[in-house]
Amino acid sequence: SPNSHAASAEFRRPVAIAAEAKSDAGKTRLTFVLSAPVEARSFAIERPDRIIVDLPEVNFQLPAETGRRREGLVSSYRYGLFAPGRSRIVVELSQPALVSSVEAATRPADGAALLTIELTKTDREAFRRSAKPELPAVPDPVSTGSVASKGEDRRPLIVLDAGHGGIDPGAVASSGAFEKDIVFAFAQRLKARLEHTGRYRIAMTRDQDAFVALDERVRMARAAKADLFISIHADSISAAPHIRGSTVYTGAERATDVESERLAERENKADAVGGVEARETASEVADILQDLTMRETRGFSHRFTKRLLGALDPVMPLSKKPHREARFLVLRAPDVPSVLVELGYLSSRKDIDLLTSEAWRERSAAAMTSAIDRYFGARVAGHGAPTSP
Helix, strand or coil: CHHHHHHHHHHHCCEEEEEEEEEECCEEEEEEEECCCCCCEEEEECCCCEEEEEEECCEECCCCCCCCCCECCEEEEEEEEEECCEEEEEEEECCCEEEEEEEEEECCCCCCEEEEEEEEECCHHHHHHHCCCCCCCCCCCEEECCCCCCCCCCCCEEEEEECCECCECCCECCCCCEHHHHHHHHHHHHHHHHHHHCCCEEEECCCCCCCCCHHHHHHHHHHCCCCEEEEEEEECCCCCCCCCCEEEEEECCCCCCHHHHHHHHHHCCHHHHCCCCCCCCCCCCCCHHHHHHHHHHHHHHHHHHHHHHHHHCCCCCEEEEEEEEECCHHHCCCCCCEEEEEEEECCCHHHHHHHCCHHHHHHHHHHHHHHHHHHHCCCCCCCCCCCCC
């Protein structure tokens, strides 16, 4: 049966149960203890200096604090699912270093497989010669319900984009909770709520804890000819734990304020966290037709934002300036109305209590669904065409 096949595949997937870094004489060895041997491929990337280690899919069952402490040439390291069937380790370097060896061995005591990546100190020029850009993986959009062409199914298509994922955890709450998990849980609840109405087709940029590059998220929405793109996040400002509330962002070349500009800069670095080079999604060449399309699209985005904030206000405190603009790469589609929703602040204990509450997720998903209904106007039944937003 399909279920037993999935369970069998899960059982065969190697599990990482421990990891440690040790330094000696200009070298640092990073060792992972696994349930089965794996093949590894490594390369270097500059700005910032990183060593990338690609593996087949591994189930990382490591303590939350693993990789956060500096050791020799390793400033920190992270790990996780990078794409279907592929996992990745990203090592942030404290100074230029290259992989001098990758060794696989078996521990005699218990038969565990050891993967050891040895790093050796090098100079800037040698590191630069070795460094190379890595192109993002290209996953397909994960869709639910009918994804037929618009001629066959005229219901609006909504793309839900759960921020971060896989090797990119996003913000980390004081409780240790990851932004990627909180926003994914919310996206799933919103998806279920929207599907239940029968009025929409839904696609998700990720349906598991996997990394998806920013331009791929945009590409998915455009390729599917989405009618609305909602990117879901949860910010954190550790220096200001009193700040809380939801904010909805729309795309713009100039940010409304310094705080929004800084947030966009942080979010736009998500590709670097996953060990890939960020790429622009929109052409930098001036195109009058595209510019007109972008203006019309942003008008729709603003219209949806107004309805969304009105729906969220009763169920979640809003930030002092609840609608802001900034140059988010994930909001760069010129022909898809797009918003980025910061549900709340992981640095606020009150917001975390809400964001991790089943009851709050249900209320907020219902509120968002109501806003989407109002945005599309008509109650779309079956294959009927919606009215213009």
